[in-house]
Amino acid sequence: MENGEIKQTVLLKAILAKEASRVLSLMDANQKNNILSAMSEALQQNTKEILSYNETDIKAAKEARITLSLIDRLTLTKERVESMIKGIKDVISLCDPVGTVIEETNPTADLNVKKIRVPLGVIAMIYEARPNVTVDAATLCLKAGNAVILKGGSEAINSNKILVKIIREAGVKAGMPAGAIQFIDTTDRAAVQEILKLDNFIDMLIPRGSEELVKFIKNHSLIPVLSHGKGLCHTYVDKDADIDMAVKISVNAKCQRPAVCNAMETLLIHKDIAYAILPKLHKLYTEANVELRGCNISKNIINSMKSASEEDWNTEYHDLKLSIKIVNSLEEAISHINKYGSMHSESIITNNEETANKFAAEVDAAAVFINASTRLHDGSIFGLGCEIGISTQKLHARGAMGIKELTTTKYIAKGNGTIRN
Amino acid sequence: MENGEIKQTVLLKAILAKEASRVLSLMDANQKNNILSAMSEALQQNTKEILSYNETDIKAAKEARITLSLIDRLTLTKERVESMIKGIKDVISLCDPVGTVIEETNPTADLNVKKIRVPLGVIAMIYEARPNVTVDAATLCLKAGNAVILKGGSEAINSNKILVKIIREAGVKAGMPAGAIQFIDTTDRAAVQEILKLDNFIDMLIPRGSEELVKFIKNHSLIPVLSHGKGLCHTYVDKDADIDMAVKISVNAKCQRPAVCNAMETLLIHKDIAYAILPKLHKLYTEANVELRGCNISKNIINSMKSASEEDWNTEYHDLKLSIKIVNSLEEAISHINKYGSMHSESIITNNEETANKFAAEVDAAAVFINASTRLHDGSIFGLGCEIGISTQKLHARGAMGIKELTTTKYIAKGNGTIRN
Numbered sequence: 002m003e004n005g006e007i008k009q010t011v012l013l014k015a016i017l018a019k020e021a022s023r024v025l026s027l028m029d030a031n032q033k034n035n036i037l038s039a040m041s042e043a044l045q046q047n048t049k050e051i052l053s054y055n056e057t058d059i060k061a062a063k064e065a066r067i068t069l070s071l072i073d074r075l076t077l078t079k080e081r082v083e084s085m086i087k088g089i090k091d092v093i094s095l096c097d098p099v100g101t102v103i104e105e106t107n108p109t110a111d112l113n114v115k116k117i118r119v120p121l122g123v124i125a126m127i128y129e130a131r132p133n134v135t136v137d138a139a140t141l142c143l144k145a146g147n148a149v150i151l152k153g154g155s156e157a158i159n160s161n162k163i164l165v166k167i168i169r170e171a172g173v174k175a176g177m178p179a180g181a182i183q184f185i186d187t188t189d190r191a192a193v194q195e196i197l198k199l200d201n202f203i204d205m206l207i208p209r210g211s212e213e214l215v216k217f218i219k220n221h222s223l224i225p226v227l228s229h230g231k232g233l234c235h236t237y238v239d240k241d242a243d244i245d246m247a248v249k250i251s252v253n254a255k256c257q258r259p260a261v262c263n264a265m266e267t268l269l270i271h272k273d274i275a276y277a278i279l280p281k282l283h284k285l286y287t288e289a290n291v292e293l294r295g296c297n298i299s300k301n302i303i304n305s306m307k308s309a310s311e312e313d314w315n316t317e318y319h320d321l322k323l324s325i326k327i328v329n330s331l332e333e334a335i336s337h338i339n340k341y342g343s344m345h346s347e348s349i350i351t352n353n354e355e356t357a358n359k360f361a362a363e364v365d366a367a368a369v370f371i372n373a374s375t376r377l378h379d380g381s382i383f384g385l386g387c388e389i390g391i392s393t394q395k396l397h398a399r400g401a402m403g404i405k406e407l408t409t410t411k412y413i414a415k416g417n418g419t420i421r422n
Numbered sequence: 423m424e425n426g427e428i429k430q431t432v433l434l435k436a437i438l439a440k441e442a443s444r445v446l447s448l449m450d451a452n453q454k455n456n457i458l459s460a461m462s463e464a465l466q467q468n469t470k471e472i473l474s475y476n477e478t479d480i481k482a483a484k485e486a487r488i489t490l491s492l493i494d495r496l497t498l499t500k501e502r503v504e505s506m507i508k509g510i511k512d513v514i515s516l517c518d519p520v521g522t523v524i525e526e527t528n529p530t531a532d533l534n535v536k537k538i539r540v541p542l543g544v545i546a547m548i549y550e551a552r553p554n555v556t557v558d559a560a561t562l563c564l565k566a567g568n569a570v571i572l573k574g575g576s577e578a579i580n581s582n583k584i585l586v587k588i589i590r591e592a593g594v595k596a597g598m599p600a601g602a603i604q605f606i607d608t609t610d611r612a613a614v615q616e617i618l619k620l621d622n623f624i625d626m627l628i629p630r631g632s633e634e635l636v637k638f639i640k641n642h643s644l645i646p647v648l649s650h651g652k653g654l655c656h657t658y659v660d661k662d663a664d665i666d667m668a669v670k671i672s673v674n675a676k677c678q679r680p681a682v683c684n685a686m687e688t689l690l691i692h693k694d695i696a697y698a699i700l701p702k703l704h705k706l707y708t709e710a711n712v713e714l715r716g717c718n719i720s721k722n723i724i725n726s727m728k729s730a731s732e733e734d735w736n737t738e739y740h741d742l743k744l745s746i747k748i749v750n751s752l753e754e755a756i757s758h759i760n761k762y763g764s765m766h767s768e769s770i771i772t773n774n775e776e777t778a779n780k781f782a783a784e785v786d787a788a789a790v791f792i793n794a795s796t797r798l799h800d801g802s803i804f805g806l807g808c809e810i811g812i813s814t815q816k817l818h819a820r821g822a823m824g825i826k827e828l829t830t831t832k833y834i835a836k837g838n839g840t841i842r843n
Binding site for chain 2 (some may be wrong): 026108112114116121220243245246253254257258362363365366369370372374377383394395396397399400401409410412413414415416417418419420421422
């Protein structure tokens with residue numbers, strides 16, 4: 002497509018989405034749940050077709066020598082499709098947030114003020130390789146009464162096309178307005194730039210992907226952005242930690258799925274416990290093929306480690322790599338995290354409640370874990386149904402975002418000839 | 423000051439604010455209330471001095487032939503200072519939002535997740551003439567545990583200087599960290615541009631003032647913006663309206679304080695009631711010196727009105743001017759409002775509940791009033807203590823904003839060696 006054609010196509014899709022959003026905003030939970038059920042059935046019936054389209058994308062990605070971490074994100078399996086379907090069922094079981102009264106006051110005898118939840122309108126999602134985002138985003142947006150515009154990564158174009166086709170056709174048969182799910186089916190980057198200008202039609206933009214993508218969108222969007230940011234997460238093993246627990250959590254936080262944003266990138270260990278724990282961790286990490294990069298003090302304990310540089314403290318590996326630093330105090334750990342962390346997920350392992358509380362209060366992050374793995378920072382685990390991402394910004398939403406973050410509010414004030422004196 | 427000097431000064435103030443914010447974030451409600459009490463006493467004791475500094479600003483404004491509407495915003499009186507002091511007392515009486523548990527879940531037996539309110543950190547306010555914003559903003563930010571950077575309009579520089587001096591000195595004596603209230607004391611516009619770049623130190627920026635100011639800031643800020651937008655508010659008199667009530671509310675919405683954002687700018691009247699109400703309104707508006715601009719149909723009823731042009735439907739007069747349009751239906755009223763409105767405050771006068779509910783559901787605005795004046799859209803009236811502005815955006819906050827909008831959230835997840843499987 003030429004640029005002029007892309008501009009027209011994107012604009013038309015945005016207008017259609019806005020029109021559909023007015024219809025969606027008035028639908029009740031039953032109507033929306035029927036649509037979602039139809040989508041989940043259709044995904045079930047067409048799993049083979051989905052996997053076959055996904056195979057095409059994976060083949061192309063391998064030929065293009067894309068990183069293993071990206072291929073992991075791109076890959077669908079029968080289990081991951083099942084997980085999408087389960088995600089839809091979770092969304093169906095969520096209470097419809099639209100119409101909920103959040104606050105109610107009666108400032109005077111003749112004025113009642115309610116603050117209620119209403120849909121945002123049109124939400125655009127710009128994301129990278131993961132095809133499951135297509136289904137998660139569309140269904141969560143729909144349940145919250147919003148239309149959605151989807152722009153996935155070019156690597157997943159075939160997987161996304163088939164997923165959208167399946168859920169849209171099933172949705173429309175079940176009563177969804179046809180404009181409710183818009184899919185930008187060109188892989189041309191110009192389409193993204195056109196989306197960013199349409200603040201008259203799009204109410205919120207959610208970028209999900211690399212730090213560069215998010216930064217580019219934040220700097221160029223006229224539409225308010227709800228960003229899923231980078232995750233440079235730490236685990237701090239305090240001097241009062243239970244060593245077995247600390248080992249178990251530190252291994253889980255790094256190894257369970259290293260390619261995702263809530264995996265640990267830097268391990269901080271109090272000096273008083275370093276000699277007791279580091280050899281154990283070194284053994285397990287070595288068995289798990291984790292490459293370790295240590296500060297000078299930790300290299301005194303495990304001589305074979307590479308040296309960590311300033312750059313390592315600033316790096317989100319997304320891979321089986323880990324930087325390790327020995328700290329002299331809780332305060333040093335907190336200040337390292339507040340300096341290098343991405344305000345995503347930070348964990349402390351300690352049996353000292355006072356220490357845990359200080360860490361939780363002073364670490365500036367979306368989620369603080371006490372004696373738990375950062376990998377637990379997830380909308381599904383936190384009871385939000387499937388998640389739309391994890392926000393590292395402080396406005397509108399912070400941390401795991403669920404359906405409520407896809408709504409806004411409206412005051413409804415009823416009077417009886419009430420005026421201002 | 424030269425540009426380099428302005429840059430250094432602004433940066434230093436932002437760094438000092440960030441440092442102070444870490445101290446403020448750990449203060450309890452008592453400590454903060456003591457500081458606020460000291461401020462309110464100091465304002466009381468120094469009212470004469472405040473009015474004298476304000477007099478200097480007003481004199482300069484009159485000499486500069488600034489509009490009446492701006493001079494109204496700039497003017498302080500004994501009553502308006504009393505109102506600021508009352509505002510602080512309201513803030514003291516507000517529950518401290520910091521630490522409140524908003525949600526709590528136990529996803530598994532060994533994981534407890536709390537979502538709690540925490541301060542944002544540093545908030546910058548860029549505003550225009552109204553000096554009361556200085557005190558409202560500083561005290562609300564403080565109660566929510568935030569440091570604040572204030573950049574008021576150049577017209578109010580003397581009023582703002584003395585207000586900040588009084589509350590800062592009183593606050594510090596009562597235990598406030600000295601960096602908590604930063605005042606940009608140059609009237610050079612370059613200072614605003616420097617503030618917009620400091621996203622490493624400033625967590626939120628609130629512009630308050632003209633549409634142009636807000637737009638400029640939104641387009642140039644690297645800091646997330648919470649904007650107080652323009653108010654192009656409508657009142658729709660439905661065919662099922664009580665005529666006396668409709669007259670009372672329509673006059674109040676236009677005349678009670680025309681220079682503010684929640685005053686009505688366009689009156690929509692159903693054709694079936696137009697002949698009955700328009701002559702009554704014409705009489706009262708004429709007595710109140712309101713200049714009327716009507717559509718062709720309304721001019722058939724009141725011949726002496728000026729003609730309203732397309733531009734009038736798009737204009738926020740902020741003045742004793744009103745555009746009037748006769749509509750054929752509720753649907754036409756809703757669609758006019760959704761086309762021309764600024765999503766601020768919209769009112770319907772009707773005794774028909776179904777009509778009222780349809781209007782409330784389909785009008786896309788921060789606040790919808792039923793049988794009440796748009797002038798009631800106000801944080802103090804809505805029970806939020808004094809207000810920080812009225813947001814016309816959909817993210818983070820919509821409508822009258824209070825202390826909760828000056829906070830963010832943090833998940834605190836406590837486990838017992840809990841990992842992800």
